[in-house]
Amino acid sequence: MKRRELGALGEKLAKDFLKKKGYRIRETNFRCGEGEIDIVAERKDYLVFVEVRTKTSSDFGSPEESVTFAKKERLIASALAYLNSHQNLPSSWRIDFVAIELDQKGKATRIELIENAVS
Numbered sequence: 001m002k003r004r005e006l007g008a009l010g011e012k013l014a015k016d017f018l019k020k021k022g023y024r025i026r027e028t029n030f031r032c033g034e035g036e037i038d039i040v041a042e043r044k045d046y047l048v049f050v051e052v053r054t055k056t057s058s059d060f061g062s063p064e065e066s067v068t069f070a071k072k073e074r075l076i077a078s079a080l081a082y083l084n085s086h087q088n089l090p091s092s093w094r095i096d097f098v099a100i101e102l103d104q105k106g107k108a109t110r111i112e113l114i115e116n117a118v119s
Helices: 003-020 069-085
Strands: 024-032 035-043 046-055 092-102 108-118
Touching: 003 024, 003 035, 003 046, 003 092, 003 108, 024 069, 035 069, 046 069, 069 092, 069 108
Parallel strands: 046 092
Antiparallel strands: 024 035, 035 046, 092 108
16 A cells, blocks of 8 residues: 555545544645645544554554654644634644554554543
8 A cells, every 4th residue: 555545545534433433523624835744624622633653553653653853843834724714613622643553454453542642
């Protein structure tokens, strides 16, 4: 599976997973000068920026371990850009991760939500 296909599959699985957990998806693949946010959602009184990490092997660590310090900084900057460019948003926000592991056939073996992954 190509990297782009893997990412698209992971984002679809993450959206379905989040919806089942009561998240309302506002937008996907928000791009700005600072970077990209995979999923922008709302849950209760929070605006939630979601980074999706999908892997088919643990050779280089878990999906959540693949998020570097620089990526976390870009996520924060992108979240702030979103907040500054949109109106009528919840006053509280956070950044969550969805870690997805797939087997070689593309079937999810693990989907895990990590709330407040970046502070």
